[in-house]
Amino acid sequence: MSVLAVYNSKGGVGKTTTAVNLAWTSAHSGRPTLLWDLDPQGAVSYFLKDLRGLEQSTRKLLSGKKDWQDEIRPTGIGGLSLIPGDGTLRHWDLLLGEQAHGRRLLQEWLKPLRQKFSVILLDCPPGLTLLTENLFRAADAIVMPVVPSALSFRTLDQVKGFLADSEKESPPILPFLSMVDRRKKDHRQWSDQPPEGFLKSWVPLLTEIEKMIQPELVLSYRRTKRSWDVYQNLWDEIQLRSGSPSTSR
Numbered sequence: 001m002s003v004l005a006v007y008n009s010k011g012g013v014g015k016t017t018t019a020v021n022l023a024w025t026s027a028h029s030g031r032p033t034l035l036w037d038l039d040p041q042g043a044v045s046y047f048l049k050d051l052r053g054l055e056q057s058t059r060k061l062l063s064g065k066k067d068w069q070d071e072i073r074p075t076g077i078g079g080l081s082l083i084p085g086d087g088t089l090r091h092w093d094l095l096l097g098e099q100a101h102g103r104r105l106l107q108e109w110l111k112p113l114r115q116k117f118s119v120i121l122l123d124c125p126p127g128l129t130l131l132t133e134n135l136f137r138a139a140d141a142i143v144m145p146v147v148p149s150a151l152s153f154r155t156l157d158q159v160k161g162f163l164a165d166s167e168k169e170s171p172p173i174l175p176f177l178s179m180v181d182r183r184k185k186d187h188r189q190w191s192d193q194p195p196e197g198f199l200k201s202w203v204p205l206l207t208e209i210e211k212m213i214q215p216e217l218v219l220s221y222r223r224t225k226r227s228w229d230v231y232q233n234l235w236d237e238i239q240l241r242s243g244s245p246s247t248s249r
Contacts, residue, residue, distance in 0.1 A: 037085030053086030
């Protein structure tokens with residue numbers, strides 16, 4: 001599977017951290033990788049030290065007057081390219097609603113990108129919107145970080161319900177436990193035995209992981225073995241579940 005949407009309908013669950021680190025791991029394994037920042041907050045772009053935003057207006061890009069391929073930029077990480085995000089993306093849903101095939105546009109934009117990149121990771125904004133429908137139509141799988149809490153598990157159920165109501169066959173959801181604090185009893189129990197359907201790999205709540213996506217650390221490859229192993233194991237399991245061969249180094 002080449003297009004992975006890193007998504008959760010709520011924020012603050014480690015979504016952008018996951019997108020950046022999986023993209024880094026994919027590129028480091030030798031795959032040409034594209035990270036697309038679809039969040040108006042532009043956190044991915046900040047972590048990769050690209051603060052210029054989009055060159056063209058969102059309206060022109062969404063209407064097809066300009067090509068998203070022209071927004072692809074190299075990063076300081078070998079093998080990893082970026083389509084940046086900026087605040088103008090807050091108008092996504094309004095502008096998509098003006099297009100005749102607004103629910104399928106992302107799927108069309110990704111077609112030529114699939115030919116250029118082995119892996120495309122989409123850092124998605126929270127919420128259940130028209131853009132969300134685009135993401136679910138376009139992605140080969142949805143990678144979903146879930147904090148071990150009743151409210152987060154309910155959020156996962158809501159996303160599953162949203163997908164079940166879709167007219168199109170839904171991509172598989174690959175949920176995993178994120179921000180696990182094993183000092184808490186529930187977190188220990190869930191990480192020792194993840195809920196049914198979850199990936200076995202989980203991401204701990206660690207200061208070193210929070211620091212990993214500071215721009216200086218992202219671009220310099222300075223990582224501890226523990227934090228490296230966390231995302232390498234998660235990436236390998238995603239590839240296994242999606243039927244893609246792993247090329248770990």
